[in-house]
Amino acid sequence: MADENDVPALRRTHDLLDVLSRASQPVKASALVEMTGTSRSTLYLLLDALERRKWIEKRADGYMIGVTLFEFGNAYVRHDRLLPTFRREAAAFVLRHNEVVQLAVLDEAQVVYIAREDAPRPVRLVSDLGSRLPAHCCALGKALLAGLGDEAVTALLPPRLEAFTENTLTRRADLLEELASVRKTGLAIEREEAVSGLVCFAAFVGVTPLGRRVAVSSSVPIGRLSTRQEKQIAVSVVAMADRIGRVLYDKPSG
Incomplete structure (x- = not known):
């Protein structure tokens, strides 16, 4: 059961980053749809927003954790x-x-x-x-x-x-x-x-x-x-x- 105080956008972002943080190589968008349960249209909007902020990076046809998250983590x-x-x-x-x-x-x-x-x-x-x-x-x-x-x-x-x-x-x-x-x-x-x-x-x-x-x-x-x-x-x-x-x-x- 979802937390009634949960913020859906943050939950989707967390789920996405959780998948990428565990992956040993870039993850394709199609796999992210399946692994996170996020709709394809919502996922692509989220990927674009995170990529522009360098939270994630696109490599070939997949995505991986970006340098900004590395900086945040080091804090x-x-x-x-x-x-x-x-x-x-x-x-x-x-x-x-x-x-x-x-x-x-x-x-x-x-x-x-x-x-x-x-x-x-x-x-x-x-x-x-x-x-x-x-x-x-x-x-x-x-x-x-x-x-x-x-x-x-x-x-x-x-x-x-x-x-x-x-x-x-x-x-x-x-x-x-x-x-x-x-x-x-x-x-x-x-x-x-x-x-x-x-x-x-x-x-x-x-x-x-x-x-x-x-x-x-x-x-x-x-x-x-x-x-x-x-x-x-x-x-x-x-x-x-x-x-x-x-x-x-x-x-x-x-």
């Missing part, structure tokens, strides 16, 4: 001093450990990846900027959920959680038990729960002055992770989150 990470602080800390982490670093925010029961600092060594990730993962199956999500109380987490998540690998926690009670441990140690660890072959370490940065719940993480292929490296990376991730938080909140060190 999200320019606030709170979050991005420059993350870049500085993440660059130092990569220099020391030669592993990727990711920054994400909590959006209801999902994490949204908003920044990433890559390392020279390749690693298969699912953290393209703007992509999402259910919070229960990744270390970033666990770090972010641990910043909430059990009552809030229970309200966000169903009793039975979706499995992405054979290692994913699928019972809410098991997740709550793990979150209690994360709160005590300050570290969330996920072993092949979201993607087979990857171990991820994450720590909660905090809630920014604009109300964003933020966490950082590093993902490492399990085949190149020794016990010694695991300890070093875990300690560094927690320390990095603490330093980023201190800058955001103007807290003195020590």
Whole structure:
């Protein structure tokens, strides 16, 4: 049932942009009609208006997200001093450990990846900027959920959680038990729960002055992770989150 306060033009625009944002190549207008349920005449008017504002771009016989939306999206990470602080800390982490670093925010029961600092060594990730993962199956999500109380987490998540690998926690009670441990140690660890072959370490940065719940993480292929490296990376991730938080909140060190 449609929301009685919904604005049809905005809903159609949102649906269109949602389709284009998920596509790996330009989408034809005929496919957009079918995927959005918008009439052909209305769709072409909408496409023309969005293209003139560079929200979308036409490529051959299809459409893709435009540069103006890229600019709008980047405004999200320019606030709170979050991005420059993350870049500085993440660059130092990569220099020391030669592993990727990711920054994400909590959006209801999902994490949204908003920044990433890559390392020279390749690693298969699912953290393209703007992509999402259910919070229960990744270390970033666990770090972010641990910043909430059990009552809030229970309200966000169903009793039975979706499995992405054979290692994913699928019972809410098991997740709550793990979150209690994360709160005590300050570290969330996920072993092949979201993607087979990857171990991820994450720590909660905090809630920014604009109300964003933020966490950082590093993902490492399990085949190149020794016990010694695991300890070093875990300690560094927690320390990095603490330093980023201190800058955001103007807290003195020590």
